Amino acid sequence: MPTRWFLPALGILAWCVLTLLNTAQAASLTIGTISNTPVKEIRQYTPIAQHLAARLGYPRPDEGRVIVARDIRHMAEMIKLGEVDIYIDSPLSSLGVNRLSGAEMVLRRWKHDIPEYESLIFVRNESKIESLSDLEGEIIGFKDPNSTSGYLLPRIALTESGLDLVPASRLKAQTKPGQIGYQFTNANENTIVWVLFGKIAAGAIAWDELLSRPSSEQERLRVIHQTPALPRHVVNFRPGLTSETREALIDALIDLERSPAGKELLKAFENTTRFDLLPPETLLQLEQIRPAVLAILGIP
Numbered sequence: 001m002p003t004r005w006f007l008p009a010l011g012i013l014a015w016c017v018l019t020l021l022n023t024a025q026a027a028s029l030t031i032g033t034i035s036n037t038p039v040k041e042i043r044q045y046t047p048i049a050q051h052l053a054a055r056l057g058y059p060r061p062d063e064g065r066v067i068v069a070r071d072i073r074h075m076a077e078m079i080k081l082g083e084v085d086i087y088i089d090s091p092l093s094s095l096g097v098n099r100l101s102g103a104e105m106v107l108r109r110w111k112h113d114i115p116e117y118e119s120l121i122f123v124r125n126e127s128k129i130e131s132l133s134d135l136e137g138e139i140i141g142f143k144d145p146n147s148t149s150g151y152l153l154p155r156i157a158l159t160e161s162g163l164d165l166v167p168a169s170r171l172k173a174q175t176k177p178g179q180i181g182y183q184f185t186n187a188n189e190n191t192i193v194w195v196l197f198g199k200i201a202a203g204a205i206a207w208d209e210l211l212s213r214p215s216s217e218q219e220r221l222r223v224i225h226q227t228p229a230l231p232r233h234v235v236n237f238r239p240g241l242t243s244e245t246r247e248a249l250i251d252a253l254i255d256l257e258r259s260p261a262g263k264e265l266l267k268a269f270e271n272t273t274r275f276d277l278l279p280p281e282t283l284l285q286l287e288q289i290r291p292a293v294l295a296i297l298g299i300p
Contacts, residue, residue: 031084034070042066044269045066051256085237107234108235117230118206120206123201143186192221207226
């Protein structure tokens, strides 16, 4: 084949391959989540994605796919583009994603047979801090910017108590009345250790995370505030799904706890117990705190 024809032919072939890949992606069912450990998340979410794809009649298991976004805006963009059908994450992160993408919260995920959990703000036993107001001028440790229990819920509580949160570096440079410094620890274990060793005055963590720590650590810590309870994770559907697809997905997720195979699938999914519809009172509670959450996330 003459060179002048061979190169265009390669270009056409490449275009055809990309077109086929895009078509395959569009025909798949995709679950999305946000994490800085994508390999772990893909491994945990893939069995659920493949099960749902099979329930919806997709012929091959690999048509149930998982996409991990780097942050809220990245996830929202993928939902808007139709690249993610189901988004599973914390309810407060979901408020931000749904505001930007039009996705809708539908289901609640139970873990360890518990539908909801609280966030705790804690200090060392010997600390003189007794209440949130006593944290003025001190530094608190949060897990990461996407954590509901380790950042968003406790930050809302601190703000509502009248404290002004600023990065710890700014607090050290110049402390103003009512200010509290914060920094991210990147892991619940780090938050606890930093408090125990006096690197920070207080930390925020989910109550079950604290209870999972050795008793020798728990005995050296004291809780000064407990937030209202919220679901750990919620299931969101992208806009544009047909009503038939939505109902089929809802039924498939709720039905998991009703069979031995489904229960095994749930257990492998980070000890999930079941999925159920979000109660109206929970939706109302989330709606009430939505402005505060969006303000923290910087989403208009």
